[in-house]
Amino acid sequence: MSEQVRDPCALRFPVVALVTSTGGLDALSTVLAPLPADLPAAVLVVQHLHPDHPSLLAGLLDRCTALRVRSAGDGDELETGTVLVAPPARHLLVTSEARIGLIDAGELPPARPSADLLLATLAVTCGPRVLAVVLTGKGTDAQAGVRAVSRCGGTVLAQDRASSTAFGMPSAAIDTGLVKTVLSLPDIPATIVRHVHDHRA
Template sequence: MAVREGKAPVVAMVCSTGGLDAVTRILGSLPRDFPASVIVLRHHDPQARNRLASILQRHTVLPVSAACDEDHLVAGRVFVAPTGYHTLVTSDDRLTLIVSGDRPPYRPSADLLLVSLAVSVGPRAIAVVLSGYGIDGATGATAVHRLGGVVIASDKASSAVFTMPYATITRDEIINYVMPVDDIAALLIRLVADAPALGLEAQDREGHGEG
């Protein structure tokens, strides 16, 4: 896909318990010239030290960094949502960080990230919901779908904890793909290489409503 400056697709991978392995496997299969920005969000205690960026960097050829306020999304880079902040995407393809505070439910919030992504980039958004407890991400994935983006969830067999993917899969007709974790990278490569695929209803839904 010939990506115009500032108009690259944006992939947001969201997860919680058990999701680190899935994220590393996906990132490890993406090429150095992957023509999309990637945001990784994993639930963390806001008081804990977040070493996720350094861990992920050992598994991918893409440059990885903790997201900073006002970072501009760049194709071929991975931005990791930091602890203690909700991470949002703005209409000029930048990141905005908002202090999350010390109260649950989900910190950082996958729903806030995905809703802001949907509103800001529309059909350029690709949401990937991976292993974790709770329902965070299902509402945000709905927004991605409604505003023209693509929604992917890991299947039950390859999810260490299927609760988060299942919550997304069982939303009313929003899911485009349900698949093994190890197949997701190849799908992402295909989607970002084929601009018309972004924002279109997938013709080959797999396992919709699986429980």
């Protein structure tokens, strides 16, 4: 009798990771605003933040979307219809139990919070359930994470140059050759919804 192959992912629903830096508040607001409250996916947000200042990001995003939005806490479960936002001075990881793991960020780069660290751990733990969306931002953070997501069977979208405040992060993602679709910012929400509904368990 053949052995049943065990699915290593603890989740039965998709996970959408939105990663950004410069221009991120407007981009995140535009993406989250049209998403329905019953979106059958968990959403994780990483935006580069100054480590020494409190962040109002979760509260600002909560006002613009029907989804539940809160700052991520260590050990939080990933839940459908919920947006968890990385706090300043902490890197957001996803553990083997598909829970949030927060670790202190050091004084030196990588960027904080790190898109690469989120995407790499998410790729390993959730594989083909991952949809990574690289939004406006300076630098190359997320490039290694994009490679990890693709290697583990996930999907990557990127914002186009014309709608980006800063095209560094999307450009670095696109340069990997692993981005499925490059989209104008207003087209991203509908694409997320279609992808999530097509990839439900």
